[in-house]
Amino acid sequence: MLGSSAVPIFNHAAQVHSPQLQGANFLNLLILDEDHAVREASREVAHSLGFSAHVAESAEQVQRMLDSHGIDAVLLDLHMSGGGNGLELLRAIKRHRPDTVVIVATGYGTVQSAVQAMKDGAYDFVAKPFSMEELRRLLVEVAAQLRVKTENRLRRETVKSRHGFANIVGHAPEMEKLYRIIAKAGQSTHPVLILGESGTGKEMVAKAIHSCGPLRNKPFIPVDCGSLVPTLIESELFGHVRGAFTGATNPKDGLLAIAEGGTVFLDEIGELPVDLQAKLLRAIQEKEIRPVGSVRQVPINVRILGATNRDLEQSVNEGTFRRDLYFRLNVLTLRIPPLRERRQDIPLLVAHILERIGRDAGVEKTISDEGLKALLSYDWPGNVRELENSLERACALSSASEIQLRDLPTHLSSAPASARERPSNGIVPIAELERRTIIDALAHVNGDKMMAARLLGIGKTTLYRKLKEYESQD
């Protein structure tokens, strides 16, 4: 049961050795299909993702198992030859257990039944025959959805910290690996190079390294090498003596000296000018620095963490980054995966960010299923920062407690295809995008074809023709 398994879902330590990749552990999926082969194949896919998969052959069996097995999600074939009505069963499930996520499979059924099912609360539909890859993608999404529901519920039930590591949220296997490296890095005083696209949390990781080790009570000083002019960076890092340059009326200690015993985090280290790279290398190797305008060396005792979104190796080959400094920094390298490579963390991040926004605003903030679905299928070039910005913007736009799809930035709310429809090469046939858009639009306006056509910007006859085509394809 979802509600009773708070610890395994929340506790990062309990997840470290989990072999399940998609976080579907403890989720109960019920598969209803009359076809034995489909049932078993689906069960296998679900099982490989960590679901506890159960099967049923009839509507009555489903009804019975819903209660006795604490079912979280149902894969429901709408077509039932042996009597029983798939849509009615769907409605009954949603009526008695509204939190259950139902995916309907529409066989030789019609577009109409898919549209109707979406209106009746189905989370999504899949056209039969579906490939196991298609099912897998869909179930990954369902697991993520269920996790956010669980998160929301558990949030009310517990005050326990659910953060993996010093506020870093994420249970994707790459993140679990990252936590282990952070813990190790925290124990040493070697330089660490943190790599990752912009917005992936490089600064956060640097702070985590600093605060999980023996230096935790010493200063942590971030310096953005990308935003300061070169002369300023030099005096910031190394300090200067009085009269070192125009305006240097007072001597100033460098941050590398001020951080005494602590950590200096050099963000965007790839932007550091080459002459300063030499000076930094010397500081790391000799543990001393020479302030600008001074002839004396000052001893330092500081740990250097660097971060960049550049390919430093390429910079080395191009001659813009010193090879020797690169090797020095590269003793320990940490790579943070981009958000699109760990989509299963999106619900957790959303819950975490909404909790913060809600706390600041003094109201509880949630997101609709549809909204979350859009977040799950977007590519996030700006990573967690972009996710944060999108949610902040949505909350600013709407005072309602639940964020709707329309509150999200338009490039998100009009995201045409969900992740699962994207084949492994990432390319979705335009016809498929069109079909889905039309079905979604119809479901959205309760089947009103006039309205759907208007919203879609196509003529009513075109819409009719397309629907006819889909019917015959089905």
Ligand SMILES: Nc1ncnc2c1ncn2[C@@H]1O[C@H](COP(=O)(O)OP(=O)(O)O)[C@@H](O)[C@H]1O
């Ligand atoms: N795994 C994560 N969990 C929670 N918040 C995150 C995570 N990664 C990034 N963030 C948030 O995203 C924003 C960008 O993170 P930051 O460390 O500045 O990224 P970077 O330095 O890589 O550009 C910050 O507000 C940070 O709190």
Ligand SMILES: [Mg+2]
């Ligand atoms: Mg940064």
